[in-house]
Amino acid sequence: MFTLLRRALCAGPPRRAATTRGERRVDQVDREELLVLVGGDREILAAVVQAFVDNRGLQLQALQVAIDRGDARAVHAAAHTLCGGLRSLCIGAAAELAAGIEAAAGLGIVVGHEPALAELRWRLDAAEAELRELVEETTRVLAPRVTTP
Amino acid sequence: MKVLLADDDRISRSLVAGLLTKAGYAVVLAESGDEALAAALAEDGPRLLVLDWVMPGLTGPEVIQRLRAQEGAPFRYAILLSLRHRSADLVAGFQSGADDYVRKPCDPRELLARVRVGERMLALQDKLTASNRALERLANLDGLTELRNRRSLMLDLEGLAARCADERRPLGLAMLDIDRFKRINDQHGHPVGDLVLRAIAGRLLAQVREPAIIGRYGGEEFLVVAPGVEPSALEAIGQRLLRVVHDHPIACPAGALAVTASIGLSCRLPAQALTVADLLKQADAALYRAKHSGRDCVCAAWDEAPPAGAMGHAA
Numbered sequence: 024m025f026t027l028l029r030r031a032l033c034a035g036p037p038r039r040a041a042t043t044r045g046e047r048r049v050d051q052v053d054r055e056e057l058l059v060l061v062g063g064d065r066e067i068l069a070a071v072v073q074a075f076v077d078n079r080g081l082q083l084q085a086l087q088v089a090i091d092r093g094d095a096r097a098v099h100a101a102a103h104t105l106c107g108g109l110r111s112l113c114i115g116a117a118a119e120l121a122a123g124i125e126a127a128a129g130l131g132i133v134v135g136h137e138p139a140l141a142e143l144r145w146r147l148d149a150a151e152a153e154l155r156e157l158v159e160e161t162t163r164v165l166a167p168r169v170t171t172p
Numbered sequence: 173m174k175v176l177l178a179d180d181d182r183i184s185r186s187l188v189a190g191l192l193t194k195a196g197y198a199v200v201l202a203e204s205g206d207e208a209l210a211a212a213l214a215e216d217g218p219r220l221l222v223l224d225w226v227m228p229g230l231t232g233p234e235v236i237q238r239l240r241a242q243e244g245a246p247f248r249y250a251i252l253l254s255l256r257h258r259s260a261d262l263v264a265g266f267q268s269g270a271d272d273y274v275r276k277p278c279d280p281r282e283l284l285a286r287v288r289v290g291e292r293m294l295a296l297q298d299k300l301t302a303s304n305r306a307l308e309r310l311a312n313l314d315g316l317t318e319l320r321n322r323r324s325l326m327l328d329l330e331g332l333a334a335r336c337a338d339e340r341r342p343l344g345l346a347m348l349d350i351d352r353f354k355r356i357n358d359q360h361g362h363p364v365g366d367l368v369l370r371a372i373a374g375r376l377l378a379q380v381r382e383p384a385i386i387g388r389y390g391g392e393e394f395l396v397v398a399p400g401v402e403p404s405a406l407e408a409i410g411q412r413l414l415r416v417v418h419d420h421p422i423a424c425p426a427g428a429l430a431v432t433a434s435i436g437l438s439c440r441l442p443a444q445a446l447t448v449a450d451l452l453k454q455a456d457a458a459l460y461r462a463k464h465s466g467r468d469c470v471c472a473a474w475d476e477a478p479p480a481g482a483m484g485h486a487a
Binding site for chain 1: 180184255
Protein backbone atom coordinates (compact mmCIF):
# COMPACT_ATOMS: atom_id res chain seq x y z
CA MET A 24 0.00 0.00 0.00
CA PHE A 25 2.83 2.33 0.89
CA THR A 26 4.60 1.69 -2.39
CA LEU A 27 1.38 2.37 -4.27
CA LEU A 28 0.91 5.63 -2.40
CA ARG A 29 4.45 6.75 -2.95
CA ARG A 30 4.29 5.97 -6.64
CA ALA A 31 1.02 7.79 -7.06
CA LEU A 32 1.76 10.80 -4.90
CA CYS A 33 5.48 11.39 -4.94
CA ALA A 34 6.77 10.29 -8.33
CA GLY A 35 7.14 12.43 -11.41
CA PRO A 36 7.82 16.13 -11.71
CA PRO A 37 7.27 18.50 -8.80
CA ARG A 38 3.61 19.25 -8.23
CA ARG A 39 4.23 22.95 -8.34
CA ALA A 40 6.76 25.04 -10.14
CA ALA A 41 9.79 25.47 -7.93
CA THR A 42 9.21 29.16 -7.75
CA THR A 43 10.66 31.09 -4.90
CA ARG A 44 9.45 34.04 -3.00
CA GLY A 45 12.57 35.57 -1.69
CA GLU A 46 14.29 32.66 0.06
CA ARG A 47 11.06 30.76 0.63
CA ARG A 48 10.42 27.48 -1.12
CA VAL A 49 6.84 26.92 -2.17
CA ASP A 50 6.68 23.24 -1.24
CA GLN A 51 6.52 23.15 2.53
CA VAL A 52 5.83 19.47 3.12
CA ASP A 53 8.15 16.60 2.28
CA ARG A 54 5.37 14.33 1.08
CA GLU A 55 7.47 11.21 0.67
CA GLU A 56 8.98 11.52 4.11
CA LEU A 57 5.55 12.17 5.64
CA LEU A 58 4.13 9.05 4.03
CA VAL A 59 7.01 7.10 5.54
CA LEU A 60 6.34 8.57 8.98
CA VAL A 61 2.65 7.61 8.91
CA GLY A 62 3.57 4.12 7.76
CA GLY A 63 1.65 4.67 4.50
CA ASP A 64 -1.59 4.74 6.45
CA ARG A 65 -4.28 7.06 5.13
CA GLU A 66 -6.18 7.22 8.41
CA ILE A 67 -3.12 8.13 10.43
CA LEU A 68 -2.23 10.75 7.84
CA ALA A 69 -5.73 12.23 8.02
CA ALA A 70 -5.64 12.24 11.84
CA VAL A 71 -2.24 13.93 11.94
CA VAL A 72 -3.25 16.55 9.40
CA GLN A 73 -6.48 17.22 11.28
CA ALA A 74 -4.46 17.67 14.48
CA PHE A 75 -2.31 20.20 12.65
CA VAL A 76 -5.31 22.07 11.25
CA ASP A 77 -7.01 22.16 14.66
CA ASN A 78 -3.92 23.15 16.58
CA ARG A 79 -1.71 25.38 14.54
CA GLY A 80 -3.70 28.55 15.24
CA LEU A 81 -3.59 27.91 18.97
CA GLN A 82 0.10 27.06 18.92
CA LEU A 83 1.02 30.18 17.00
CA GLN A 84 -1.15 32.22 19.32
CA ALA A 85 0.57 30.71 22.37
CA LEU A 86 3.93 31.58 20.86
CA GLN A 87 2.82 35.13 20.03
CA VAL A 88 1.44 35.69 23.55
CA ALA A 89 4.66 34.41 25.12
CA ILE A 90 6.74 36.71 22.90
CA ASP A 91 4.48 39.66 23.71
CA ARG A 92 4.86 38.93 27.41
CA GLY A 93 8.62 38.67 27.05
CA ASP A 94 8.47 35.30 28.82
CA ALA A 95 11.52 33.43 27.55
CA ARG A 96 10.57 30.19 29.25
CA ALA A 97 7.09 30.22 27.72
CA VAL A 98 8.51 31.16 24.30
CA HIS A 99 10.95 28.26 24.56
CA ALA A 100 8.21 25.79 25.52
CA ALA A 101 5.74 26.97 22.85
CA ALA A 102 8.40 26.98 20.11
CA HIS A 103 9.60 23.52 21.18
CA THR A 104 6.10 22.03 21.00
CA LEU A 105 5.46 23.70 17.65
CA CYS A 106 8.79 22.48 16.30
CA GLY A 107 8.06 18.88 17.37
CA GLY A 108 4.71 18.88 15.60
CA LEU A 109 6.10 20.42 12.43
CA ARG A 110 8.94 17.90 12.28
CA SER A 111 6.38 15.12 12.65
CA LEU A 112 4.61 16.54 9.61
CA CYS A 113 7.86 16.95 7.68
CA ILE A 114 7.32 20.71 7.36
CA GLY A 115 11.05 21.19 7.54
CA ALA A 116 11.59 24.88 6.86
CA ALA A 117 8.86 25.94 9.27
CA ALA A 118 10.23 23.53 11.89
CA GLU A 119 13.63 25.17 11.52
CA LEU A 120 12.08 28.59 12.10
CA ALA A 121 10.43 27.31 15.27
CA ALA A 122 13.70 25.68 16.34
CA GLY A 123 15.47 29.00 15.84
CA ILE A 124 12.98 30.79 18.08
CA GLU A 125 13.31 27.98 20.64
CA ALA A 126 17.11 28.23 20.63
CA ALA A 127 17.05 32.01 20.98
CA ALA A 128 14.52 31.82 23.81
CA GLY A 129 16.78 29.26 25.48
CA LEU A 130 19.40 32.01 25.58
CA GLY A 131 16.85 34.43 27.02
CA ILE A 132 16.22 36.27 23.75
CA VAL A 133 12.56 37.18 23.40
CA VAL A 134 12.73 40.13 21.03
CA GLY A 135 13.21 40.26 17.29
CA HIS A 136 11.13 37.17 16.58
CA GLU A 137 8.44 38.99 14.59
CA PRO A 138 9.95 38.34 11.12
CA ALA A 139 10.39 34.65 11.89
CA LEU A 140 6.88 34.46 13.26
CA ALA A 141 5.45 36.13 10.15
CA GLU A 142 7.31 33.74 7.91
CA LEU A 143 6.16 30.84 10.07
CA ARG A 144 2.53 31.93 9.58
CA TRP A 145 2.99 32.15 5.85
CA ARG A 146 4.66 28.75 5.65
CA LEU A 147 2.03 27.10 7.79
CA ASP A 148 -0.77 28.52 5.63
CA ALA A 149 0.93 27.04 2.59
CA ALA A 150 1.61 23.77 4.42
CA GLU A 151 -2.03 23.43 5.44
CA ALA A 152 -3.14 23.69 1.83
CA GLU A 153 -0.54 21.11 0.79
CA LEU A 154 -1.52 18.74 3.55
CA ARG A 155 -5.24 18.96 2.76
CA GLU A 156 -4.42 18.26 -0.87
CA LEU A 157 -2.27 15.28 0.15
CA VAL A 158 -5.07 13.80 2.26
CA GLU A 159 -7.52 14.19 -0.63
CA GLU A 160 -5.10 12.59 -3.09
CA THR A 161 -4.36 9.77 -0.69
CA THR A 162 -8.06 9.14 -0.21
CA ARG A 163 -8.57 9.09 -3.95
CA VAL A 164 -5.66 6.73 -4.60
CA LEU A 165 -6.74 4.33 -1.90
CA ALA A 166 -10.51 4.56 -2.55
CA PRO A 167 -12.06 1.13 -3.13
CA ARG A 168 -12.67 0.35 -6.78
CA VAL A 169 -16.30 0.17 -7.87
CA THR A 170 -16.96 -3.16 -9.46
CA THR A 171 -19.94 -4.01 -11.61
CA PRO A 172 -21.73 -7.24 -10.88
CA MET B 173 -0.93 -4.78 25.44
CA LYS B 174 -1.48 -1.32 26.90
CA VAL B 175 0.98 1.43 26.03
CA LEU B 176 1.03 4.81 27.72
CA LEU B 177 1.81 7.58 25.25
CA ALA B 178 2.54 10.98 26.74
CA ASP B 179 3.18 13.94 24.48
CA ASP B 180 1.91 17.48 24.81
CA ASP B 181 1.94 18.01 21.05
CA ARG B 182 -1.26 16.76 19.49
CA ILE B 183 0.34 16.16 16.09
CA SER B 184 3.10 13.92 17.46
CA ARG B 185 0.57 12.24 19.72
CA SER B 186 -1.81 11.49 16.81
CA LEU B 187 1.05 10.16 14.75
CA VAL B 188 2.53 7.83 17.36
CA ALA B 189 -0.89 6.80 18.70
CA GLY B 190 -2.01 5.94 15.17
CA LEU B 191 1.06 3.80 14.55
CA LEU B 192 0.77 1.98 17.89
CA THR B 193 -2.98 1.40 17.49
CA LYS B 194 -2.46 0.04 13.99
CA ALA B 195 0.16 -2.32 15.39
CA GLY B 196 -2.41 -3.70 17.85
CA TYR B 197 -1.53 -1.84 21.04
CA ALA B 198 -4.15 -0.32 23.33
CA VAL B 199 -2.95 3.25 23.66
CA VAL B 200 -3.56 5.27 26.81
CA LEU B 201 -2.98 8.96 26.08
CA ALA B 202 -1.60 11.66 28.32
CA GLU B 203 -0.98 15.31 27.47
CA SER B 204 1.42 16.15 30.30
CA GLY B 205 3.96 14.54 32.58
CA ASP B 206 1.60 14.70 35.55
CA GLU B 207 -1.16 12.98 33.58
CA ALA B 208 1.34 10.34 32.49
CA LEU B 209 2.42 9.66 36.06
CA ALA B 210 -1.19 9.32 37.21
CA ALA B 211 -2.02 6.97 34.33
CA ALA B 212 1.03 4.79 34.99
CA LEU B 213 0.23 4.59 38.70
CA ALA B 214 -3.44 3.76 38.15
CA GLU B 215 -4.55 0.25 39.02
CA ASP B 216 -3.69 -2.00 36.10
CA GLY B 217 -1.98 1.00 34.47
CA PRO B 218 0.22 0.50 31.39
CA ARG B 219 3.73 -0.80 32.02
CA LEU B 220 5.06 0.05 28.60
CA LEU B 221 5.61 3.79 28.47
CA VAL B 222 6.41 6.07 25.54
CA LEU B 223 7.13 9.49 26.98
CA ASP B 224 8.03 12.76 25.35
CA TRP B 225 10.97 14.45 27.05
CA VAL B 226 9.70 18.02 27.26
CA MET B 227 6.13 18.32 28.52
CA PRO B 228 4.22 20.75 30.69
CA GLY B 229 4.66 19.92 34.38
CA LEU B 230 6.83 16.88 34.87
CA THR B 231 9.24 16.05 32.06
CA GLY B 232 9.50 12.52 30.67
CA PRO B 233 12.71 11.78 32.65
CA GLU B 234 11.07 13.12 35.85
CA VAL B 235 8.09 10.81 35.33
CA ILE B 236 10.45 7.86 34.93
CA GLN B 237 12.43 8.84 38.04
CA ARG B 238 9.25 9.06 40.12
CA LEU B 239 8.04 5.68 38.91
CA ARG B 240 11.41 4.04 39.52
CA ALA B 241 11.57 5.52 43.04
CA GLN B 242 8.37 3.72 44.05
CA GLU B 243 9.09 0.91 46.46
CA GLY B 244 7.78 -2.45 45.30
CA ALA B 245 6.56 -0.98 42.03
CA PRO B 246 6.19 -3.34 39.08
CA PHE B 247 8.83 -3.18 36.37
CA ARG B 248 7.95 -0.67 33.69
CA TYR B 249 9.68 -0.24 30.35
CA ALA B 250 10.11 3.39 29.44
CA ILE B 251 10.99 4.79 26.03
CA LEU B 252 11.84 8.47 25.83
CA LEU B 253 10.90 10.47 22.74
CA SER B 254 12.84 13.60 22.02
CA LEU B 255 13.83 16.12 19.43
CA ARG B 256 17.18 16.27 21.22
CA HIS B 257 19.83 14.54 19.20
CA ARG B 258 23.05 15.15 21.13
CA SER B 259 24.86 12.27 22.83
CA ALA B 260 24.77 14.19 26.11
CA ASP B 261 20.95 14.22 25.90
CA LEU B 262 20.89 10.50 25.23
CA VAL B 263 23.08 9.88 28.25
CA ALA B 264 20.93 12.12 30.44
CA GLY B 265 17.83 10.26 29.25
CA PHE B 266 19.28 6.89 30.15
CA GLN B 267 20.54 8.20 33.47
CA SER B 268 16.99 9.19 34.36
CA GLY B 269 16.08 5.51 34.17
CA ALA B 270 14.82 5.31 30.60
CA ASP B 271 15.21 1.92 28.95
CA ASP B 272 15.31 3.25 25.41
CA TYR B 273 15.36 6.46 23.45
CA VAL B 274 13.76 7.34 20.12
CA ARG B 275 14.47 10.50 18.22
CA LYS B 276 11.57 12.56 16.92
CA PRO B 277 10.14 12.48 14.39
CA CYS B 278 10.06 8.73 14.79
CA ASP B 279 10.59 6.33 11.94
CA PRO B 280 7.53 4.08 12.38
CA ARG B 281 9.49 0.86 11.83
CA GLU B 282 12.10 1.89 14.36
CA LEU B 283 9.50 3.00 16.89
CA LEU B 284 7.52 -0.23 16.60
CA ALA B 285 10.68 -2.34 16.74
CA ARG B 286 11.68 -0.59 19.97
CA VAL B 287 8.21 -0.90 21.44
CA ARG B 288 8.29 -4.62 20.65
CA VAL B 289 11.63 -4.89 22.44
CA GLY B 290 9.90 -3.31 25.44
CA GLU B 291 7.07 -5.80 25.17
CA ARG B 292 9.58 -8.66 25.11
CA MET B 293 11.43 -7.24 28.10
CA LEU B 294 8.19 -6.98 30.08
CA ALA B 295 7.28 -10.56 29.19
CA LEU B 296 10.74 -11.72 30.32
CA GLN B 297 10.42 -9.70 33.51
CA ASP B 298 7.02 -11.28 34.21
CA LYS B 299 8.51 -14.74 33.72
CA LEU B 300 11.38 -13.86 36.03
CA THR B 301 9.00 -12.52 38.67
CA ALA B 302 6.87 -15.66 38.46
CA SER B 303 9.99 -17.85 38.75
CA ASN B 304 11.20 -15.88 41.75
CA ARG B 305 7.83 -16.24 43.42
CA ALA B 306 7.83 -19.98 42.76
CA LEU B 307 11.37 -20.27 44.14
CA GLU B 308 10.47 -18.21 47.18
CA ARG B 309 7.48 -20.45 47.75
CA LEU B 310 9.66 -23.53 47.44
CA ALA B 311 12.22 -22.04 49.80
CA ASN B 312 9.66 -21.14 52.45
CA LEU B 313 7.12 -23.93 52.33
CA ASP B 314 7.31 -27.46 53.57
CA GLY B 315 6.86 -29.68 50.52
CA LEU B 316 4.64 -32.24 52.25
CA THR B 317 2.26 -30.14 54.32
CA GLU B 318 2.58 -26.84 52.43
CA LEU B 319 2.87 -25.05 55.74
CA ARG B 320 5.84 -22.75 56.45
CA ASN B 321 9.00 -24.78 56.76
CA ARG B 322 11.22 -24.46 59.81
CA ARG B 323 13.52 -21.87 58.25
CA SER B 324 10.67 -19.59 57.21
CA LEU B 325 8.86 -20.18 60.51
CA MET B 326 11.91 -19.14 62.51
CA LEU B 327 12.41 -16.00 60.43
CA ASP B 328 8.79 -14.99 60.89
CA LEU B 329 8.90 -15.88 64.59
CA GLU B 330 11.90 -13.59 65.10
CA GLY B 331 10.08 -10.79 63.28
CA LEU B 332 6.87 -11.21 65.27
CA ALA B 333 8.81 -11.45 68.53
CA ALA B 334 10.59 -8.18 67.79
CA ARG B 335 7.33 -6.47 66.87
CA CYS B 336 5.59 -7.73 70.02
CA ALA B 337 8.49 -6.44 72.11
CA ASP B 338 8.30 -3.03 70.40
CA GLU B 339 4.55 -2.84 70.88
CA ARG B 340 4.74 -4.26 74.42
CA ARG B 341 2.35 -7.09 73.59
CA PRO B 342 2.53 -10.72 74.72
CA LEU B 343 3.73 -13.45 72.41
CA GLY B 344 2.43 -17.02 72.67
CA LEU B 345 3.77 -20.28 71.26
CA ALA B 346 1.95 -23.60 70.93
CA MET B 347 4.19 -26.54 70.05
CA LEU B 348 2.21 -29.58 68.88
CA ASP B 349 3.55 -33.08 68.40
CA ILE B 350 1.53 -35.95 66.94
CA ASP B 351 1.36 -38.79 69.45
CA ARG B 352 2.91 -42.13 68.59
CA PHE B 353 3.64 -41.07 65.07
CA LYS B 354 6.43 -43.62 64.70
CA ARG B 355 3.89 -46.34 65.41
CA ILE B 356 1.65 -45.01 62.63
CA ASN B 357 4.54 -45.17 60.20
CA ASP B 358 5.61 -48.61 61.38
CA GLN B 359 2.11 -50.11 61.32
CA HIS B 360 0.66 -48.46 58.24
CA GLY B 361 3.68 -47.40 56.23
CA HIS B 362 5.14 -44.01 55.41
CA PRO B 363 2.51 -43.04 52.81
CA VAL B 364 -0.11 -43.21 55.57
CA GLY B 365 2.21 -41.27 57.87
CA ASP B 366 2.46 -38.59 55.20
CA LEU B 367 -1.29 -38.58 54.78
CA VAL B 368 -1.70 -38.07 58.54
CA LEU B 369 0.78 -35.19 58.52
CA ARG B 370 -1.05 -33.49 55.65
CA ALA B 371 -4.45 -34.00 57.27
CA ILE B 372 -3.31 -32.64 60.63
CA ALA B 373 -1.57 -29.71 58.95
CA GLY B 374 -4.77 -28.82 57.11
CA ARG B 375 -6.85 -28.98 60.28
CA LEU B 376 -4.41 -26.87 62.26
CA LEU B 377 -4.08 -24.30 59.47
CA ALA B 378 -7.86 -23.89 59.42
CA GLN B 379 -7.69 -22.89 63.10
CA VAL B 380 -5.01 -20.25 62.73
CA ARG B 381 -6.09 -16.68 62.05
CA GLU B 382 -3.88 -13.69 61.19
CA PRO B 383 -1.68 -12.41 62.68
CA ALA B 384 -0.96 -15.86 64.10
CA ILE B 385 1.14 -18.18 61.94
CA ILE B 386 1.78 -21.90 61.80
CA GLY B 387 4.59 -24.00 60.42
CA ARG B 388 6.09 -27.47 60.44
CA TYR B 389 8.73 -27.30 63.14
CA GLY B 390 10.14 -30.78 62.78
CA GLY B 391 9.16 -34.31 61.64
CA GLU B 392 5.73 -34.54 63.30
CA GLU B 393 5.96 -31.28 65.21
CA PHE B 394 4.07 -28.11 64.40
CA LEU B 395 4.45 -24.67 65.91
CA VAL B 396 1.78 -21.99 66.19
CA VAL B 397 3.01 -18.46 66.89
CA ALA B 398 0.31 -16.23 68.35
CA PRO B 399 1.28 -12.57 68.75
CA GLY B 400 -0.71 -10.52 71.22
CA VAL B 401 -2.20 -13.60 72.93
CA GLU B 402 -2.33 -13.79 76.74
CA PRO B 403 -1.77 -17.10 78.55
CA SER B 404 -5.48 -17.74 79.16
CA ALA B 405 -6.37 -17.22 75.50
CA LEU B 406 -3.37 -19.33 74.49
CA GLU B 407 -4.66 -22.19 76.63
CA ALA B 408 -8.00 -21.98 74.84
CA ILE B 409 -6.19 -22.08 71.49
CA GLY B 410 -4.21 -25.13 72.66
CA GLN B 411 -7.37 -26.94 73.67
CA ARG B 412 -9.00 -26.11 70.34
CA LEU B 413 -5.99 -27.45 68.41
CA LEU B 414 -6.08 -30.60 70.51
CA ARG B 415 -9.76 -31.14 69.69
CA VAL B 416 -9.38 -30.69 65.93
CA VAL B 417 -6.76 -33.42 65.98
CA HIS B 418 -8.52 -36.03 68.08
CA ASP B 419 -12.23 -35.31 67.43
CA HIS B 420 -12.28 -36.81 63.94
CA PRO B 421 -10.33 -39.88 62.88
CA ILE B 422 -8.30 -39.54 59.71
CA ALA B 423 -9.55 -41.47 56.70
CA CYS B 424 -6.81 -43.60 55.20
CA PRO B 425 -6.78 -46.65 52.90
CA ALA B 426 -6.78 -49.04 55.87
CA GLY B 427 -9.81 -47.28 57.42
CA ALA B 428 -10.34 -44.47 59.92
CA LEU B 429 -7.26 -43.76 61.99
CA ALA B 430 -7.63 -42.20 65.45
CA VAL B 431 -4.83 -39.68 66.00
CA THR B 432 -4.02 -37.51 68.98
CA ALA B 433 -1.43 -34.87 69.72
CA SER B 434 0.30 -33.28 72.70
CA ILE B 435 0.81 -29.57 73.03
CA GLY B 436 3.27 -27.42 74.99
CA LEU B 437 2.57 -23.72 75.50
CA SER B 438 4.85 -20.84 76.36
CA CYS B 439 4.17 -17.14 76.53
CA ARG B 440 6.28 -14.03 76.89
CA LEU B 441 4.57 -11.18 78.70
CA PRO B 442 5.61 -7.59 77.94
CA ALA B 443 7.51 -7.27 81.22
CA GLN B 444 9.57 -10.40 80.55
CA ALA B 445 12.94 -10.38 78.81
CA LEU B 446 12.75 -13.81 77.22
CA THR B 447 14.42 -14.57 73.92
CA VAL B 448 12.83 -16.60 71.16
CA ALA B 449 15.18 -19.44 72.08
CA ASP B 450 13.93 -19.25 75.70
CA LEU B 451 10.32 -19.37 74.55
CA LEU B 452 10.97 -22.36 72.30
CA LYS B 453 12.79 -24.14 75.09
CA GLN B 454 9.88 -23.52 77.48
CA ALA B 455 7.31 -24.73 74.94
CA ASP B 456 9.42 -27.82 74.28
CA ALA B 457 9.68 -28.55 78.00
CA ALA B 458 5.90 -28.11 78.38
CA LEU B 459 5.37 -30.46 75.43
CA TYR B 460 7.64 -32.99 77.11
CA ARG B 461 5.51 -32.78 80.24
CA ALA B 462 2.35 -33.23 78.16
CA LYS B 463 3.84 -36.41 76.70
CA HIS B 464 4.72 -37.65 80.14
CA SER B 465 1.29 -36.75 81.45
CA GLY B 466 -0.31 -39.30 79.17
CA ARG B 467 -0.41 -37.46 75.81
CA ASP B 468 -3.48 -35.93 74.12
CA CYS B 469 -3.28 -32.96 76.46
CA VAL B 470 -2.01 -29.41 76.75
CA CYS B 471 0.70 -28.32 79.20
CA ALA B 472 1.77 -24.74 79.75
CA ALA B 473 5.19 -23.47 80.71
CA TRP B 474 3.65 -21.28 83.40
CA ASP B 475 1.99 -24.26 85.03
CA GLU B 476 4.59 -26.68 86.34
CA ALA B 477 1.95 -29.04 87.80
CA PRO B 478 0.44 -31.75 85.57
CA PRO B 479 -2.51 -30.28 83.63
CA ALA B 480 -6.01 -30.96 84.82
CA GLY B 481 -7.08 -32.03 81.33
CA ALA B 482 -4.46 -34.78 81.05
CA MET B 483 -6.20 -37.82 79.69
CA GLY B 484 -3.63 -40.34 80.69
CA HIS B 485 -3.07 -42.29 77.51
CA ALA B 486 -0.42 -44.95 77.78
CA ALA B 487 2.89 -44.17 76.08
